Amino acid sequence: MTQPARTSGPDLDASGAMMRLITGAWAARMVHTAAELCIADHLAEGPRDAGSLAAATASHAPSLARLLRALAAIGVLREDEDRRYALTPLGATLRSGVPGSMRPWVLLCFADDQGKAWEALTHAVKTGEHAYRHIFGVDKWTRLAQHPEAARLFDAAMQSLTEGANGAIIANYPFGQYRWIVDVGGGNGALLMPVLARHPGMRATLFDLPHVADAARARIAEAGLSDRYESVGGDAFAAVPAGADAYVLKGVIHDWEDAEALAILRTVRAAMGDGARLLVIERILPERIDPSDILTPGRFIHDINMMLNPGGRERTEAEFRDLLARAGLRLARIVPIPCPLSVIEADPA
Ligand SMILES: C[S@@+](CC[C@H](N)C(=O)[O-])C[C@H]1O[C@@H](n2cnc3c(N)ncnc32)[C@H](O)[C@@H]1O
Known part of the structure; x- marks a missing residue:
């Protein structure tokens, strides 16, 4: 069945841009939770998988795994082939007590x-x-x-x-x-x-x-x-x-x-x-x-x-x-x- 032609309503590009703008608020929340859990400090020595990070942060492993994947999707972490996570330069700004730390x-x-x-x-x-x-x-x-x-x-x-x-x-x-x-x-x-x-x-x-x-x-x-x-x-x-x-x-x-x-x-x-x-x-x-x-x-x-x-x-x-x-x-x-x-x-x- 063919879709009816759109005669009015918002421009789809603009709707997409608005969606990105507003979901930015959720992305910021995710970054905040990463800061609260000190994820960046736990990754300072090198990549770790979700299970190991869940143990280190006393978190629910399946939920943390989803958060880590989403943080990788927005460029805060990098996910490797073995689903281990490493800090990107953006993620490294969440480390505590280092020059340029944005965590506080x-x-x-x-x-x-x-x-x-x-x-x-x-x-x-x-x-x-x-x-x-x-x-x-x-x-x-x-x-x-x-x-x-x-x-x-x-x-x-x-x-x-x-x-x-x-x-x-x-x-x-x-x-x-x-x-x-x-x-x-x-x-x-x-x-x-x-x-x-x-x-x-x-x-x-x-x-x-x-x-x-x-x-x-x-x-x-x-x-x-x-x-x-x-x-x-x-x-x-x-x-x-x-x-x-x-x-x-x-x-x-x-x-x-x-x-x-x-x-x-x-x-x-x-x-x-x-x-x-x-x-x-x-x-x-x-x-x-x-x-x-x-x-x-x-x-x-x-x-x-x-x-x-x-x-x-x-x-x-x-x-x-x-x-x-x-x-x-x-x-x-x-x-x-x-x-x-x-x-x-x-x-x-
Ligand atoms: C936004 S902070 C800026 C701090 C610092 N100048 C900087 O740039 O990082 C504003 C500062 O004003 C101080 N402040 C607020 N009311 C004040 C007052 N009545 N007398 C003196 N300092 C005050 C606060 O304690 C705070 O340290």
Whole structure:
């Protein structure tokens, strides 16, 4: 029997593309389970079959075998003729504790913390309410301060997300011109550690919430930098250490809506002498969607994550310029970095 001619309805290529886009959410879930089960760590020494991996991960062997096959189908693993599985370069990013590990970030994306906020996307769009606060009753930073395990995962995820970017920033921005740098909301302090190691005459201060600063202090000590790298706990809405040559706000301003972002910028401006400089390190949204730029979709997707999780936003250059001006700062130049982030230099106006 011949099929009736299609007279209307969606283009089949477009339907297929939509199917691939949406099943990407399931693929991401599969990758998350692989990360939870430490599959990549169990494959670090070489290929293994499903039975051996099931024993190593205390899993149901037939179900794990299906997951491994599906992970091979999406390029995370490679399946050999004997149905043994090996890591591809993509899969190797799920290994723990190696440079470039994405495992903490993958865990965070579906964790109780970050994953739940995404489930409230429709609610957030319909009401304008902050998804994270709607679910947990407090903002992200308050909850992380109360949940040390979640805070550790968040900090590790920030490290996995920013490790590659930090390398690119350090290689492309002349930090060597400053003698004292304060990294406000500096997290685990990873950005400035290699900078200090390279410039023996420089000193730095990490400034973050008290529980974050405490964890960073231990890391700084481990790196043997305590004599030049101080870690100070406090609240960037109240005051930050005054008198440094340069202040860094990396991945901080995008965590907040304009009123709070402005309050932080004003606190930092108040701590800056007239010759000091502020470095805002963020993704910059293009004014319009540029289909030829591969970084464009990621930037707009991160903007939605900012809306749902910390309750902030990614911004365009014009929006940064305006925000900085309202805080008494002048956007001096933007230093492009070969990564999704840029360094925005701002001077006292
Ligand atoms: C997205 S993280 C960025 C961390 C780091 N700068 C990086 O790029 O990896 C934002 C940081 O802001 C810190 N933060 C949040 N509220 C703060 C406040 N009121 N005062 C100081 N730091 C704060 C958080 O603890 C967190 O370390």
